[in-house]
Amino acid sequence: MKRRHLSIPLIIFVLHSIVFAQDVASFEKRTTVKKLANGLTVIVCERPEAPVFSFYTFVNAGSVQDPYAKTGLAHMFEHMAFKGTDTIGTTDYSAEKVALAKVETAYTAYLAERDKMVGQDSQKLAQLEKSWKDAIADADKFVKPNEFGKIVEQEGGEGMNASTYADKTVYFYSFPSNRLELWAYLEATRFQQPVMREFYKERNVVIEERRMRVDSNPIGRLVEQFVTAAFSAHQYHRPGIGWMSDLNSFSATDALSFYDRYYVPSNMVLAVVGDVKADTTMSVIEKYFGPLPTKPDPDERTTIEPPQNSERRVVLKDRAQPLYIEGYHRPGYLDKDDAVYDAIADLMSNGRTSRLYRTLVRDKKIAADSAGFSGMPGVKYPHLFAFYAFPLPGHSPQEMSDAIHVEIERLKTSDISDEELQMIKTRAKANLIRGLGSNEGLASQLATYQAMYGDWRELFKSVDRIDKVTKADIRRVAGETFITANRTVGIIETATPPKPASPAQGGAQ
Amino acid sequence: MKRFLFALSALITLTLSLPALAQYKEWGQIPIPPLPAFKPQQPKRIVLPNGMVIFLQEDHELPLIDGVARIRGGSTSEPAAKSGLVDLYGEVWRTGGTKSQTGDQLDDYLEIRAAKVETSGGADSTTAGWSCLKADFDDVFKVFVELLRSPEFRTEKLELAQASAFDGISRRNDDMGAISAREALKLAYGANNPYARVPEYTTIGAVTRQDLLDWHKKYVQPNNIILGISGDFDSAAMEAKLRQALGSWAKGPTTPKPVIEYKSAKPGYYVIPKDDVNQSAIRMVDLGTMRNSPDYYAIEVFNEAFGGGFSSRLFLDIRTKRGLAYSVGGGIGTNFDRPGITRLVMGTKSQSTIEAIQALYDDIDSLQKTPIDDAEIKKAKDSILNSFIFNFDTPDKVLREKMAYEFYGYPLDFLEQYRSGVEKVTKADVARVASKYLHRDKLAVLVVGNTKEFDKPMSSLGSVSEIDISIPPPPAEKAAGAAAPNN
Numbered sequence: 004m005k006r007r008h009l010s011i012p013l014i015i016f017v018l019h020s021i022v023f024a025q026d027v028a029s030f031e032k033r034t035t036v037k038k039l040a041n042g043l044t045v046i047v048c049e050r051p052e053a054p055v056f057s058f059y060t061f062v063n064a065g066s067v068q069d070p071y072a073k074t075g076l077a078h079m080f081e082h083m084a085f086k087g088t089d090t091i092g093t094t095d096y097s098a099e100k101v102a103l104a105k106v107e108t109a110y111t112a113y114l115a116e117r118d119k120m121v122g123q124d125s126q127k128l129a130q131l132e133k134s135w136k137d138a139i140a141d142a143d144k145f146v147k148p149n150e151f152g153k154i155v156e157q158e159g160g161e162g163m164n165a166s167t168y169a170d171k172t173v174y175f176y177s178f179p180s181n182r183l184e185l186w187a188y189l190e191a192t193r194f195q196q197p198v199m200r201e202f203y204k205e206r207n208v209v210i211e212e213r214r215m216r217v218d219s220n221p222i223g224r225l226v227e228q229f230v231t232a233a234f235s236a237h238q239y240h241r242p243g244i245g246w247m248s249d250l251n252s253f254s255a256t257d258a259l260s261f262y263d264r265y266y267v268p269s270n271m272v273l274a275v276v277g278d279v280k281a282d283t284t285m286s287v288i289e290k291y292f293g294p295l296p297t298k299p300d301p302d303e304r305t306t307i308e309p310p311q312n313s314e315r316r317v318v319l320k321d322r323a324q325p326l327y328i329e330g331y332h333r334p335g336y337l338d339k340d341d342a343v344y345d346a347i348a349d350l351m352s353n354g355r356t357s358r359l360y361r362t363l364v365r366d367k368k369i370a371a372d373s374a375g376f377s378g379m380p381g382v383k384y385p386h387l388f389a390f391y392a393f394p395l396p397g398h399s400p401q402e403m404s405d406a407i408h409v410e411i412e413r414l415k416t417s418d419i420s421d422e423e424l425q426m427i428k429t430r431a432k433a434n435l436i437r438g439l440g441s442n443e444g445l446a447s448q449l450a451t452y453q454a455m456y457g458d459w460r461e462l463f464k465s466v467d468r469i470d471k472v473t474k475a476d477i478r479r480v481a482g483e484t485f486i487t488a489n490r491t492v493g494i495i496e497t498a499t500p501p502k503p504a505s506p507a508q509g510g511a512q
Numbered sequence: 513m514k515r516f517l518f519a520l521s522a523l524i525t526l527t528l529s530l531p532a533l534a535q536y537k538e539w540g541q542i543p544i545p546p547l548p549a550f551k552p553q554q555p556k557r558i559v560l561p562n563g564m565v566i567f568l569q570e571d572h573e574l575p576l577i578d579g580v581a582r583i584r585g586g587s588t589s590e591p592a593a594k595s596g597l598v599d600l601y602g603e604v605w606r607t608g609g610t611k612s613q614t615g616d617q618l619d620d621y622l623e624i625r626a627a628k629v630e631t632s633g634g635a636d637s638t639t640a641g642w643s644c645l646k647a648d649f650d651d652v653f654k655v656f657v658e659l660l661r662s663p664e665f666r667t668e669k670l671e672l673a674q675a676s677a678f679d680g681i682s683r684r685n686d687d688m689g690a691i692s693a694r695e696a697l698k699l700a701y702g703a704n705n706p707y708a709r710v711p712e713y714t715t716i717g718a719v720t721r722q723d724l725l726d727w728h729k730k731y732v733q734p735n736n737i738i739l740g741i742s743g744d745f746d747s748a749a750m751e752a753k754l755r756q757a758l759g760s761w762a763k764g765p766t767t768p769k770p771v772i773e774y775k776s777a778k779p780g781y782y783v784i785p786k787d788d789v790n791q792s793a794i795r796m797v798d799l800g801t802m803r804n805s806p807d808y809y810a811i812e813v814f815n816e817a818f819g820g821g822f823s824s825r826l827f828l829d830i831r832t833k834r835g836l837a838y839s840v841g842g843g844i845g846t847n848f849d850r851p852g853i854t855r856l857v858m859g860t861k862s863q864s865t866i867e868a869i870q871a872l873y874d875d876i877d878s879l880q881k882t883p884i885d886d887a888e889i890k891k892a893k894d895s896i897l898n899s900f901i902f903n904f905d906t907p908d909k910v911l912r913e914k915m916a917y918e919f920y921g922y923p924l925d926f927l928e929q930y931r932s933g934v935e936k937v938t939k940a941d942v943a944r945v946a947s948k949y950l951h952r953d954k955l956a957v958l959v960v961g962n963t964k965e966f967d968k969p970m971s972s973l974g975s976v977s978e979i980d981i982s983i984p985p986p987p988a989e990k991a992a993g994a995a996a997p998n999n
Binding site for chain 2: 152155157159181188205208211219220221290324356365395426429432436
C-alpha cells in the first residue's frame with residue numbers, strides 16, 4: 004500500500020511532462036490547420052515514419068439529420084458515396100444523367116400509386132413498377148460497376164470504409180504516399196459530383212444490413228427498442244439504420260437533397276496524416292477541394308428532449324439468453340460535466356479493477372460482464388449514460404438491476420478512493436499516448452477533435468479536464484443523473500421456443 | 513528569422529504548385545511518382561542458450577514498451593474430454609496471480625500504472641504479454657516474468673472462469689453468425705477436429721487446477737517461447753536485462769506437435785432452422801491448402817479477383833448487381849501449418865436464400881466459362897503489390913510478421929518471397945488453382961435461417977441434412993430432467 008502511494012506522484016509527473024511538453028510541442032510543429040475559402044477545414048500532420056498516409060473525412064451530419072419518414076437516409080448516402088462521380092463509374096455520363104432522371108420520375112409515379120390509402124389500382128401499380136424497373140435497366144447500361152472502389156484498391160488503398168453515426172459520417176482509408184494527388188482527386192470529386200447510380204439495388208444492400216444488424220440479432224433487437232423508448236421527442240429515438248418502411252420508400256432524389264444540405268464544406272473537416280509535407284499537401288488539397296461550392300451552414304437545432312418524469316421499460320420476450328440494460332439521460336458532450344461522466348464510465352467499467360467487474364462479476368458472481376458508458380446513441384445532443392450486464396446462467400435481469408443500483412447508490416453517497424481517482428487520471432493520459440502511434444488513429448482523432456471542439460489541441464486538453472474532476476463532482480453528477488424517473492430499462496427475457504406437438508416428447512414441462 | 517523562413521516556404525510552395533496548377537479532369541491522367549525507397553527496420557533476433565528466441569524492435573516514437581511471448585502448444589493439444597482447458601488456462605494464468613501476488617493484487621498494481629499484463633489461450637499457442645509506459649517497464653516486466661515462472665492458478669479464479677465459460681455455452685446459439693461460423697468449421701475440418709470442436713458444460717466442468725499447473729509445466733519452457741518486444745528502449749540494454757532475467761531458466765523437454773486429422777463432411781446441403789431471424793447465413797466450405805504450397809501466390813491473386821474486395825466478382829455480382837447481400841466474400845483458404853478453409857460466405861433475406869445459393873454457384877461456374885481474365889489479374893496483382901507497403905509500414909507489424917514466420921518455421925524473408933511470388937503469377941496459374949480448389953460439387957453448403965420463409969425448400973437443391981445444435985445440458989440438470997436446450 005505504502006509503495007503504491009509513493010509511486011503515484013512519479014507517474015503523474017512523468018505523464019505530465021510527456022504529454023504536455025513533448026507531445027503538444029511536437030504536434031504543434033508537425034500540424035498545420037487551414038480553413039479554405041469555401042469553409043472546409045483541413046489538417047495536415049507530418050508523420051514521416053513510412054511512405055504512406057491516412058486520411059479521415061469528418062462530415063458533421065449523421066442520422067439525426069434524417070428527414071421525417073426518411074430514416075436511414077444519412078447512412079444510405081454514405082453507401083452511395085462509393086458509387087462514383089460524373090467521371091468515375093460511367094461509360095457516358097451525359098446519357099446516364101438523362102437515364103437516371105427517368106428512373107426518378109418513374110419511381111415517383113410508382114410510389115404515388117403504391118402509397119395511395121384509398122383507390123389503389125393494382126394493375127396500374129404493376130405497370131408503374133415495371134416502368135420504374137425498366138428505367139433502372141436502361142440507366143444500368145452506362146454503369147462501370149464499383150469503379151471508385153476498384154481504383155482505390157488497385158492503387159494500393161488500405162482499409163477503405165466509412166461509417167454513419169447519429170451525429171456524424173466519416174470516410175477513411177490509407178494510401179502509399181505517392182498517391183497523394185490521386186487521393187485528393189478521388190476524395191474531392193466524390194463530394195463534388197456524387198452520382199446516385201444503382202441507388203435502388205444499393206438500397207436492398209442496406210436493407211440486408213438492417214436484417215443482419217437488427218432484425219436477426221437479439222442484442223440489435225433490444226437496443227433498437229430500448230433507444231426508441233428512451234427518447235420521446237429528440238431525433239435520437241429513430242434508428243440510424245432506418246425503419247423498414249422508410250428504407251423501402253426514400254429515393255435517389257432524397258439522398259441528393261440530403262447531400263446538398265449537409266455535405267457543405269463548412270460542415271466538414273479533413274485530416275491527412277503520414278509521410279506528407281504540409282505545404283505541398285495543402286496546395287494539392289486546395290486545388291482539388293477548393294472548387295467545392297460554398298453553401299449555407301446547415302441548421303443543427305433539434306427538438307430538445309424534455310425531462311423524463313417516469314421510468315420506462317422495454318421487455319423483450321426473446322429466444323436469446325437474458326440481458327439487462329438501463330440508461331439515464333445526460334447532457335451533450337459540450338456540457339461542463341462531460342469529463343465527470345467520462346470519469347464515472349472509467350471507474351465503473353475499465354478493466355478488472357472497475358467497480359462493476361469487481362462487484363457483479365468477481366464478488367457476487369452473478370454476471371459474465373457488466374459496464375457503464377456514455378454516447379448512446381450519440382454525444383452531440385443530450386443522450387444516455389447506459390449500464391448493462393449479462394447475467395450468468397441461473398441469474399435474472401432483476402438481480403443485475405439490483406446490483407447495478409447498489410453501485411450507483413455508492414457513487415452518490417460516498418466518495419471514491421484516492422487510488423480510484425488516480426487510476427482514472429493516469430489511464431486517461433496513457434490512453435492518449437497509446438492513441439498517437441498510427442496514421443489512421445491520428446487522422447481520426449485530429450479530425451474529430453477539430454470538428455467537435457473547433458481545435459485539434461482539445462485532444463490533449465481533454466486529459467486536463469479529466470485531471471480536474473473531483474470526488475465531489477462524481478457524487479454530484481451521479482446524484483443528478485442516476486434517478487429512477489430519468490431511467491429507461493431494456494430487458495431480454497428468455498422465452499422457451501414453442502414445442503411442436505409431438506407425442507414422442509413426453510414429460511412435464 | 514521566422515519571417516524569412518515563412519517567405520522562403522511560400523516561395524517553395526508556389527514553385528512546387530506551378531506545374532500542377534491545372535486540375536486533372538480524369539483520374540488516369542494524374543501522375544504517380546515513384547514511391548520513395550523504404551527499408552523497414554528489422555528487429556534484432558537473439559537466441560538464448562536455453563532456446564528462447566527473442567526479437568527486439570526499437571521504436572522511439574512514443575514512451576511505451578510492449579511485449580508478447582508466444583508459447584508453442586494450444587487447444588489442439590488438449591484432451592477432447594477437457595475441451596476448453598486452454599481457454600480457461602489463458603484466463604486463469606493471469607487472473608489466478610503469481611506466488612507473491614494474487615490476481616486481484618496484480619490488477620491494482622498494474623492499473624495504477626495504466627499498464628496491462630494479459631495472457632490468453634489459442635489453438636496452437638498461448639500468449640503472455642504486456643503494455644506499459646517506458647518508465648514503468650521494470651515494475652511491469654517483473655510481473656510478466658513472475659507469471660511465466662511461478663503462476664498460481666488460484667482455484668477461485670478457475671471457478672470464475674468456468675462460470676463465464678458456462679455462460680458462453682448457454683449463449684452460443686443466440687447469434688446466427690456465430691452459429692454459422694462454428695458449424696461450418698465442423699463441416700470443413702470434421703466435427704471432432706480439435707480446431708472445430710467446442711467446449712461443453714461437462715468438458716469445462718472437468719478441468720481442475722492441477723490440469724492448469726500441468727499444462728504450464730509442460731509447455732511454458734524457454735525453448736518453447738518466442739518473445740517479441742517493441743518500443744522505446746535501447747536494444748543492447750534490453751538484451752542484457754533479458755539475459756539476466758531469463759537466461760538462467762533451464763531448457764525443458766520439447767513438446768510434440770499434435771497429429772491432427774482433417775476430414776471434411778460429405779458435400780451437400782446442411783440446414784439449421786432458426787425461426788427468430790429474417791436473414792439466412794449461408795456458408796459453403798471445403799478444405800483448402802497451406803501457405804508453403806507452390807499454389808499459394810496464384811491463390812492469393814485468385815482470391816483478390818474472385819472474392820477479395822469492392823471490385824471482386826462476388827461483390828460485384830452478389831451485392832452490386834443483384835443487391836442480394838450486405839456481406840459477401842470468399843476464396844480458397846490457406847494457412848501456415850494446416851489446410852485453410854475454402855469458403856463462400858453471405859447473408860441474404862430468407863426469401864432469397866435459394867436464389868442466393870444459385871447465384872454463388874453461377875459465380876463458381878463462371879470461372880470455367882469466363883476464366884479470370886488479364887484485366888482482373890492485373891487489378892488483383894496491382895491491389896496486392898501497391899498496398900504491399902502496408903505489410904511493414906510500422907515497426908510493430910514487421911515484428912509480428914517475423915514472429916509468425918519464426919513460429920511456423922517459415923523463412924524470415926517470406927514476405928519478400930511473397931512479393932516476387934505474386935509478381936510471377938500468370939493467367940494460367942490462376943485458372944489452374946481455381947479448377948483445382950474450387951468445385952461446387954465438393955462444397956458443403958450450410959444455411960442457418962428461417963426455413964419457413966425460404967423462396968423454395970432447400971430440398972429443391974438436393975438432399976438436406978439438418979444439424980442439431982441443441983446444447984447438451986449440464987450434468988446436474990440432465991439428472992434432474994429439466995433444462996430445455998436453447999436454440
